[in-house]
Amino acid sequence: MRRLSLVAMIAVAGLMIPASAQAADGVAGVDVSNWTGDIDWAKVRDAGGRFAFVQATEGVDYRNARFDAQYGGAAAVGLIRSAYHFAQPHETDGAAQADYFVDNGGAWISDGQTLPGVLDVEDNPYKDKNGKNTCYDLSPEDMVTWIRDFTTRYHQRTKRPAIIYTTTSWWKTCTGDSTKFGKNPLWLARWGAEPGELPSGWKKHTFWQSADKGPIVGGQDSFNGTESQLKSLANPPAEVTVSGAAKSRKLYTITLKNTGPHAVTDVRLAGRTFGGQKVVKAGPGCSFSGTAVRCVIPKVNPGHSIRVTIATKPSKARGTVGINVTVGSVKVSLKAR
Structure with missing residues (x-):
């Protein structure tokens, strides 16, 4: 038996927006959460922003109260958007958190403006509350299993590979620098002038968060490519x-x-x-x-x-x-x- 692939492009109509400003490393974008507050998305667009990451969920019991307004507001002015989930790997298995994410805003839709959802895995910010270490007290093997379970379930639910947000240092420490997730687009967090070293498994980053506070609103991000390529990621063949x-x-x-x-x-x-x-x-x-x-x-x-x-x-x-x-x-x- 021989297996071959047939690719047919499907065009999806979207809103027209002005020609985009190019960030130093590609197309400019932002990331926001409940803490960002109310956002004037037209100003984001006019300032050169072309995409937005919006926090949807955390663990299995938190949903951003401003998510609908932020996520819908970005799309209303023609921005490409994506939802992200802040992982709490010590609370439940990865599949359960993927389900919660998809059910509460993280589902991919074929509208030409929606990127795959994001799994945000990074240093444990609640050490004083949960008593866990940087890696949430998971071994590298268990963390890899947790990430695999999340990304597998997300793909089952949406037919899209989840974007992974992380830092190179956390990835090395908490996954043993796993090479198993190279097919998932990488959103690299490294604040500074250059992306620097990548986690193992990736030959390039797809997105880069270069600052936690940017000149537009929220975090400062860029897409590693052209606006046309960004749209293709939102609307694949x-x-x-x-x-x-x-x-x-x-x-x-x-x-x-x-x-x-x-x-x-x-x-x-x-x-x-x-x-x-x-x-x-x-x-x-x-x-x-x-x-x-x-x-x-x-x-x-x-x-x-x-x-x-x-x-x-x-x-x-x-x-x-x-x-x-x-x-x-x-x-x-x-x-x-």
């Missing part, structure tokens, strides 16, 4: 994995699996047999004549699969038989002897 198998000389299956965050519609499959075979049955959504078959799949939802089965009249001739299938720009050849 659809992804369909195409795989197939020759079950016998007269039966073939093609599986279309939506591995991306968008529903995919009007997926078209075309196939032609070789080796003297004729198609006698095909479905779902297929028509056929002689050696040719055509199928139209109306919709494949994220995380779902559609299997097309094609039956042929076996050839009396010896040798290799099979079917060549095309799905978009992807070509698969299924052969049987």
Whole structure:
């Protein structure tokens, strides 16, 4: 069985905003929380801000009282936004906190303005209250497990990889400098003129928090790329994995699996047999004549699969038989002897 990827872009309309100001390391943005208070988001936009991180939750019992106003206000003026969760790894497992986050503002939506949610893991600020150390009294192995459980559940719920916010020093100390999360975008916290050394597992940062208080409002951040790339992170292409198998000389299956965050519609499959075979049955959504078959799949939802089965009249001739299938720009050849 051969696995290939089919990528189809889905355009999502968004609000028009003025040309963005470029920060020293990319596109300028801010991060805010309940402590930031009420925000004039139009001023943020006019000052050059193009995105905002807004705290949504902490642990499993805190939700930012200003979240709806801050998160909705950023979107209303055309900013790209993301929600973040402040981790409390000693309180519950990672999956439980991911669920609380998604259920209370951290869910990704396909509107062209929403980035994946953020897992904020950093020094324990409540040592005097909870009596835990910098790493919340978790070993590096247990911390890696906790982060894995959070990011895995978040991906299951949203089909997006969570952004991870951390510092290099904390990551080294509390995860043993784990290399297991390089597929998650990195939001690096390092206050100063340069991002500096990265945690292991990442070759580059996606976002950089260079100061806890910036010239616009809240924390000072930048996206490591262009505004177009930032929009692509908020609105990624659809992804369909195409795989197939020759079950016998007269039966073939093609599986279309939506591995991306968008529903995919009007997926078209075309196939032609070789080796003297004729198609006698095909479905779902297929028509056929002689050696040719055509199928139209109306919709494949994220995380779902559609299997097309094609039956042929076996050839009396010896040798290799099979079917060549095309799905978009992807070509698969299924052969049987």
